[in-house]
Amino acid sequence: MSFFTGSSGHTWQPTTTSDTTVLSYWLNWRFFFCALWILVSMALAFxxxxxxxxxxRSTSSGGENQGEEEETGLVYADEAWNTCLRGIDPSWLLIYRIICFIVLLALIIASVAADGGVIFYFYTQWTFTLVTIYFGFGSYFSLYGCSIKPSKYGSNTVNGTSLDQEYTRKIAGLWGYIFQIIFQTCAGAVMLTDSVFWCIIYPSLMSKDYGVDFLIFCMHTLNALFLLGDTSLNCMRFPMFRFAYFVLWTAIFVIFQWIIHVCVALWWPYPFLDLKSPYAPLWYLAVALMHFPCYGLFALIVRMKHLWLSRSFPGSSQFVP
Incomplete structure (x- = not known):
């Protein structure tokens, strides 16, 4: 049973403030406004x-880049494994992704061993696991790309177009799109996770004499650092509309928490999720608004990277403008 309940010596567990299984906890104006924020956000995301x-719609172009204006959501197959510059061999990205995957997976296993399965009750572990999945998929795509690049892509490509003009860039399949979606969901989620922890939760823990051990520190730093490192090497784009998946990711977590608390009187993983507080709608709205700067910051980093590469290495950059 310790796998599911965990150990209170490692995981911070606030006390249960009220019985969340009674109807009066949910049938009130506070829940109405919180649910309204969630439903409106999900509707706009969809x-x-x-x-x-x-x-x-990707099949409409026949799998070729014919020089026409591209759709915003288009993803090319080689974006999942190619690097941002011709001078950087994709094998370096492969090595980096494998190392990150092993480290992140080891941290998840260590956290489960220390605290039990209760860690997956937190948004942090949801996001950390998603980042681990990203690097797992990324390792596979990079391995595949390294195996086909010498024979199918060669080394004479710039921005996905061969120098002999015979190469046509293939559009990604379903898994290529899923990989891109996971990447952009992780980008916003790691920024939100780390910023909320270090700016809101950590100060409150320090005031109550709670310590931050090695695993907690890694869970709230390495996810962002590793993803930023991958971003510096890959050639993946960052269209802003995929902000929608980040919103859905958080909304699903909140709805998951609501469902659990309807069934079981349990402590909330984060105090601002507690619907008993008269400030709950403001807390929910504040966290929702935090999605914009968190996602925007990562998007700005990607844009700055692309701008710098296009100016400093105009003949070698391999990202899609």
């Missing part, structure tokens, strides 16, 4: 996905 996502 609208953006259906309007801009490219995997359901």
């Amino acid at each position: 609208f953006l996905i259906f309007k801009y996502e490219g995997f359901n």
Whole structure:
């Protein structure tokens, strides 16, 4: 049973403030406004996905880049494994991704061994696991790319177009789109996770004499650092509309928490999720608004990288403008 319940010596568990299984906890104006924020956010997210996502229209171009204006959500197959510069061999990205995957997986296993399965009750571990999955998929795509690059792509490519003009860039399949979606979801989620922890939760823990051990420190730093390192090497784009998946990721976590608390009187993983507080709608709205700067910061980093590469290495950059 310790796998599911964990150890209170490692995991911070606030006390249960009220019985969340009674109807009065949910049938009130506080829950109404919190649910309204979530439903409106999800509706707008689905609208953006259906309007801009490219995997359901990618076959219309016949798998070729014909020089026409590209759809915002288009993803090319080699974006999952190619590097940002011709001078950087994709094998370096492969090595980096394998190392990150092993380290992140080891940290998850160590956290489960220390605290039990209760760690997956937290948004941090949801995001950390998603980042681990990203590097697992990335290792596979990089391995595949390294195996086909010498024979199918060669070394004479710039921005996905061969110097002899005979190469046509293939559009990614479903898994290529899923990989891109995971990348952009992780980008916003790691920024939100780390910023909320270090700026909101950590100060409150220090005031109550809670310590931050090695695993907690790694869980709230390495996810962002490793993803930024991958971003510096890969040639993946960052269209802003995929902000929608980040919103859905957080909304699913909140709904998951609501479902659990309807069934079981349990402590909340984060105090600002507690619907008993009269400030709950403001807390929910504040966290929702934090999604914009968190996602925007990562998008800005990607844009700055692309701008710098296009100016400093105009003949070697391999990202899609």
